[in-house]
Amino acid sequence: MKRLPVFIATQPAGELLQESDGECVFNYHTPLPDAFVSLTMPVRAKSYAHARLLPLFEMHLPEGYLLSVIKKHFGKLGIADDFALLSLLAPSLKGRVTLNEQAHADTAELALADVLHNTSPDLFEALVQRFALHSPLSGVQPKVLAPLLDKATLRVEDFVVKSWGPDYPHLALNEWLCMRCLLEAQVEVPEFYLSEDERFFVMRRFDLHPHGGYWGFADFCVLQAKSRDEKYTGSYEQLAKSIVQFVSPAHRQPAMTQFFKALLLNQWLQNGDAHLKNFGVLYSSLSDVRLAPIYDVVCTTAYIRRDMQALTLRGTKRFVSPAQMRRFGIEACGLTPRQLERAMYECVQGLAWLVSATADLLDGSGEASRTAMLAHINRLAQRGLEAHAQMPG
Template sequence: MNELCVWVSKKPSGTLSREQGEYLFNYSSLSASDAVSLTMPVRNKSYVSESLFPIFEMHLPEGYLLAVIKKHFSKLTATDDFGLLSLLSDKVVGRLSYAEEVTQENALSLDEILHSAEENLFSSLVERFALSSPVSGVQPKVLALLQDKATLQFSHYIVKSWGTDYPDLALNEWLCMKTLEQAGLDVPEFYLSDDEACFVMKRFDITEQGDYLGFEDFCVLQAKPRDEKYTGSYEQLAKGIAIFVSPKYRKKALYDYFKAMVLNQWLQNGDAHLKNFGVVYSSATDIRLAPIYDVVSTTAYIKEDIQALTLLGSKRWRGQKHLERFAIEHCQLTLKQAKEAMQQCFEAMNWLNDEVDALQDKVAKNTSKEALLRHFKALITRVLKDVE
C-alpha cells in the first residue's frame, strides 16, 4: 500500500502517498477545519517531503513496541515508516484517523489492570494490543480500551511497564506525576497498579462527550522528525507555547510550563524532550497547553544524566536564580509570579517528602524500591537547601 486516506474528525480530509522516495499529502477538502495539523493548513498545492510528515510520524511506535511489531510482521510487510503506518492505520483513534471506521479491540476492565494477580499481565497486554497501540516513546507501553466499572464508560488508557534496567519505573512515574498534581498542574488521570508493575494513564485528547481533540507535540509543531526530539532549547519551547496557544490561555500556559520546568529540574527528569510537551485543540482558535505527562526521575537510573534540551545555554541542572531568570526572560512572568510558582512547587515537594517517608517505613531493606526512595530523599534534600 502506497496511499492512505486521512480522516479528520471522521470526515475525509486528504490523501497521504509515497512516490519515488518522496511523501506527498494532498487535501481533498478545502475547509480550514479539516487541516491535519496546525502547521499544515489547507491548500491546493501538495505538501512534499523526503521523510514522513511529523504529524503522521507521531502515530508510529518506538523502542520496545516497535521491536515487538517488527519481530512479528517484518516477514509479512515492509516495516519502514510508511509500512508501519499502513499496518497500524485502521487502529489509529483520534481527531486524525486513516479509516472511516476504526477497528476496536474487545475491552478489559480498568480494575483487571489495577488489581490483577496475573504475573505476566503486561506481556499479555502486549500480545493483545500491540497492533492497536499507535503511541510513541521508547518505554514499554500499550494503548488499551478499558472500562471503568464505576461509570461503565469505555476509554483508552496507556499502560506502561518497565524492564530490568529500570526497576520500579512505574512507582517512579507515579510519585513524579503526583508531585505535579500537588503543585496544581493539569495532568492526565493516572493510576498505579496494586503490584506497582504498571503505570496507567488515561488519554487526555478525548472529551467527556466522547469527541476527539487535536493533539500535537512540539516535534510536530517545530516540524522536526522524532529523531530530533532532543534538539533545541526550553527557551524555544516557551516561544512555541506563546505562538501556538490561544491568547486567552497563553498566560496560564506559560505559568504552568514554568512550574513544569521547575519540577523537571528538582525531580531531575532528563527526558523532558520535545515530544513530551504539546497542545490540545478543538479548533484553530481554541488551543491550550496539553496536560503535563511522562515525567520520571531519570537520574534514579542514569546517575549523571542531564537535561533533554538546553536551558540558558546549558544542559546542566539549574538552581533557583537561573529558574527565576528563565521565568522572567522567557515565560513572561514577573519575579513575584515566578516566586509564587516556585512556592507551589516547593509545597508539592514537601508532599513528596511525606509520601516517601511513609513508603520507606513499609519497604524492605536492600531492595530496588528502597534505593529509589533514597534517591527521591536525596533530591528533596537538595531542593530544600537550594530554595530560599
C-alpha cells in the same frame, strides 16, 4: 505509489502518498479551512512534501519496546519503512485525525480495576500481544494502549499501561511519585494510577473531548517541524516561544505558568527525558489551542546518575539552580514577579509532599533497588526544598 486516505472525524480530508524515492506527499481534498489535519498544515491547494514521513504522521509511530514487538511478530508482513509501519497501524489509529473512516466500537475484556489489582505475572505480555498494533506510542519504555472498562463511569476508555524491566527497576513507582508531585503542585496532568503491586503505571488517554470525539493533539516535534530523531535538539527557550506561537491568547498565560512549573520540577526531580515529544498541545479549532496536560515525568538520575537535561536551558544541559529558573520564568515564560512566586510556592508544596511520601515508603521493606530509588528521589526533593529556602527574598 503507496496511498493512505486521511480523515477528520470520519470525514475525508486528503490523501497521504509515498513516491518511489521515499518522498511523502499530502494533498487536501477539501477547501474547508476548518478541515486542517495539523496546526502546521493549513488547508491549501498546494501539496505538502517531505523527504520522509511528515512529522504529523510520524508522531503516531511506536518506538523502542513496542516497535521491537511489532517487528518481531509482524515483520513477515514487510515493514520496510515508516510508511509501511504507519499503514500497518492505520486501521486502529484513533483521534481527531485518522487513517480509517470507520468509527471504532471498543470492547473491553478487562476493567481498569483488573489491571490495578491484578496478580497474574503474564498480564502485561497478554496486553501487548493483543493491543500492540493499536498502540501508536513513542518512547522506549514498555507500554501499551488498551481499552479498559471504567466501572465508575461504565464506559470503555483507552488507558496507557506502562511496565518496566531490569534496566529501570520500579519505574512505575518512580513515575507515579513524580506525577503525583506535579499534581500536588497544581500542574495539570492526566488522570493516572499505580497498580497495587507497583508493576504498572496506568494513565487515562487525555485527548478525549468532554463533548464527544477527540481534541486534536500535536507534540512539539510536529510543531517545530522536526522528526522524532531530533526530539533532543533545541532549547527550552525555543519551546517557550513555540508555546507563545501556537497556544491561543486566552490560554497562553496558564500555559506558560504550567510549562514553567513543569520545568522547575524537572530540575528538582532531575528528569533528563523532558524532550520535545513529551510536551504538546490540544486543540478543537485554530482559535482554541491550549497546552496539553504534562505527562511522562520521571527521575532519570535514579538510573543514570550523571544524566542531563534533554534540551538546553540558559545555554546548558546541566540541571540549573532555582535562581536561574527564576530568570527563565521572567525572561522566557513572561511571568510577572507575583506569578513567579506563586508558581514556585506551589512547586515547593509538591516537593514537600514528595519528601513525606518517599519517607513513608522507605519505612517499609522492599528490594534494594526500590529502596535506592526512593532514597535518591527523597534526597533530591529535600535538596530542592533547601535550595529554595536559601534563595534571597
